[in-house]
Amino acid sequence: MPPAHLLVIGYVWPEPRSSAAGGHIMQILQCFLDQGWQVTFASPAGDGEHMADLAALGIARQAIELNNESFDRFIAELTPDVVLFDRFMMEEQFGWRVEKHCPSALRVLETSDLQSLRDARQVLLKDALKAQPQREDFSTLFSLDHPDLYRHMAAADISQREVAAIYRSDLSLMISQPEIELLTGQFRVPGALLHHCPLMVEPSGPGKPFEQRAHFLSIGNFRHAPNWDAVLWLKTVLWPRIRQRLPQAELHVYGAYTPPKAMALNNPAQGFRVLNWAEDALQVMGDARVALAPLRFGAGIKGKLVDAMLCGTPSVTTPIGTEGMHGPLPWPGLVASDVDGLVDAAVRLHQDQAAWEHAHAQARPLLEARYRYRPHAEALVTRIDTLRSTLQAHRLCNFTGAMLRHHHHKSTQYMAQWIEAKRKNTA
Template sequence: MEAPPAWLSAFRYRIGALRSLTLRGWLSLRSRGLAATWRRFLERRALARQPLPALASRLVFPAAEGLPPLPAPERPLASIVVPVYNQLALTLGCLRALAASGDATPFEVIVVDDASGDDSPHVLPRVPGLRYHRNADNLGFIGACNAGAALARGEFLVFLNNDTTVQPGWLDALLDTFRRHPDTGLAGSRLVYPDGRLQEAGGIVFRDGSCWSYGRFDEPEHPRYSHVREADYCSGAALAIRRALFERLGGFDHHYAPAYYEDTDLAMRVRQAGLKLRYQPASLVVHHEGASAGTDPGRGMKAHQRSNREKFLARWRDELAGHPAADADPHRAARRHSRHRVLVLDACTPTPDRDSGSVRMTAVLRLLLEEGCSVAFLPENQAHDGDCTRALQALGVEAWWQPALGTLPDWLRRHGPELDMVIASRHYVLAPVLPLLRTYAPQARLVFDTVDLHYLRERREAELAGDQARLRAAERTRRAELALVAAADETWVVSPVEAELLRREAPKARVRVLSNILEMPAHEVPDWDGRAGLLFVGSYRHPPNVDAAVWMAEEVLPYLRGHDAGLMLHLVGPDAPPRVQALGELPGVRVHGFVPNLQPLLDGCRLSVAPLRYGAGVKGKINQALAHGLPVVATSCAIEGMHLVPGEDVLVADDAGGLAAAILRAYDDPALWRRLSAAGRENTRRHFSPEAARAVLRESLAELPPRRR
């Protein structure tokens, strides 16, 4: 089908966005009431308007006073090697910043004095905690670095120029790259100028052996430069590598003595060893470029840059044949390590500590990255959501926000031709954007991620309430979702029940089941003994959870309290409306609100309850409890599509008395409790593991054509 013209796509997008906002506002008023709806509107508006403070205003430069005391741990995790030649003032400034960084990582600092002729040999040995080593002869940058590495005791070597000012937390973030991404062989910091401009966000190596500091002179916190990303090399001004790997590779190669291209050559050898290089933007280092070696390529140390480029090219010519040409677009060149370029659209930035949909989305993003994709994420509210956005960036997701995003039509006009796949979650997110995607990214495979079939949930809610207006709204949602299923190249649902429903409603559609995704906890499950109480977890922005909490507290709990007057119901979850908060006044009910760490409740309560009377999709609250070995008593609606066998994996009842009886049965029978606990964990491992989801994603990605280079 021919794509509509650009002006028409933009017009349809704006009209569709307005229509979607209006309908969602009306549904929210019906379900949540005026106060809750208005509060949500104000929260979203405030978030979207919250600007990021300028980086330059946040840079820290310690005062130039005295000799800074440095840590001297018996077992350092990191050995920071600082090669110096003269420039004592620069070196002391570097050491002061290290002393003031506040990093939790135990580190030692080794200064290698390369036969300085200034006061360095008289002053530096007096710095408390510093390991000072002086070369008898000037060995050059490479020789000094290798000499420092030979003295190191830490698991990690961190090479740091003396013309740098590290920022608080830089080392913790740099080493965290290796923990989060175990295939990392070398990691480099984000380098900025003292005035806050970006100096380097990882490096690009071109086919002719020339190099480029990606992002040079650009806005340092632009979304392009704010996420962990593979790089061709990382500047030796601030990089980390495991000491064992550095030694196995023979250190910096003296072939490039005295300096330049030694870091690029090391990067090629790290990659040759089967490991990856990553740029870590959370590790922020101010580099006073040129302060120690100058900037004139025809004089001093810089003069070796040109000759060493020829040496580098001669050594790596075959490998460099697959690199981009020197005139290639740098943004495309920076993503050359990815298999596919994927855009993910959702209503907001995932908050995995608050709702199960966010847990699933975060896991999907992680799996896409692990499958070698370059992933851009655009939230509908177009806001930087603080720590939640930074969490995506730490995974490696290119999260976009305003003002860098600009208008969505303009963003897609610029970036749409690069996309291989677009995943749009929720019908109200995809519907307005669909014309833009077909205009600016017609080549991209369009995946409609339903999250759950909204019309099914809305219909069940309306039937429970006997509300004809809501029934009509549910039918409108049904038509909208089915239209998107027909328009998309592929549709994801979270349960086989919904897949079967779509096969009847839209028999020509390509439908895959990509359900909830959970990592199995590694710790041993506490036994029945010592546990007490019932646990219900859910975000109360979701109307089915409000209804379930009220029904459980007001109609089911009285049966239970009649049997055991000490039994407690724990209601956990953010955004509880007054109706749920008031339940805390009932005997046996405790309303916790948002709980950042659920582990004590999951390990301490005896049962999890899921008394949902309507809804759709797969319930994360059940997945979470079962994964932690906490048996579940639920309604039929709650376990729909979860491969759970009533009586074997969970206990099920749909009326208040039956639910109470099932709860008491599991609560008081240790043998039954243990059987349910073991069966629930096995169900989660079989159907909701990352590997189960990975198989589905691989099927989708396998249908994409090879990425255009």
């Protein structure tokens, strides 16, 4: 099909150097720019500290407002062929307006990860720690087969909202294959509504050798709850035990939007250094000997661990960290689900050059097999083009989505119009 016009409605302006979600949306945009598409990015959010320079890429930028008819005029004039909602909250807010003014536009949802899965796992972790505050083995909490996971998700408001948005959309981009299996298996979402679209990268050189690297590294946006939990676990439990065995070791903790509570953890005397935002994440990752990502809850696939592979940096993480990331291929590092296992893994990779080099060598094959940019970019564009040419038949097969759109969009429309009218009367 000929090049078309893509409108992205973002929850925030993309920040590829601050989060994996920001990097993923930029990778998706690049897929369509490579095909000669016109791309417009719109968001109701304020400017971010580390936002991408969209204009430099030829992407038009448009500020929009919630509950404001100005968006109706904007999209009616723009007439995009495809509208991509970046997070389900944007589909909730703007989906009815898109359908009203551009009914033939293909509506795509970028989930980034299943927020409802992440939230349910956070609840399970809190419950486990409340029942056993000194718990050190979390293996039973990591599996998608956890007996309480679906029960927590199914009862949660956020799950019902997120899955409803997936049904209302023509296609949802899923970064993790296990999350596709969760949706199609437990929630009975039709597979035709989902498309696997992981992080897409181009592998480069092998990175620095063992003897040219030093220290441990932890990196991640502090606004992301799983990252903050991992840093606290490192500070209070894991790092003291690692440091006891490696008295000269240092852990360098980087993260965007570092709050005062994170800076308060900084203690150079203990080798625990909180260093704020890394302007070049790959540079600091490539200098580190071992990346630590002790994630006790979360969802999706982890940008920090893909970055570690790109730099040839072995990682120590949990089954949450590796979920959906390596399939049958070996992990380029070590995985454990309890405190002793994580500490042993960290010490081993830091000290044992043979073990480090074995893990280092496994990174490139995994990237080549699962994360190369071009195959995934071509598959995404092909899927979008196919749906554009068969959209009427595709929607006819999704009666549940049509029903949900009818009821949700009407209620959302009336609420938005009431808010707008109230604002005008009080202005």
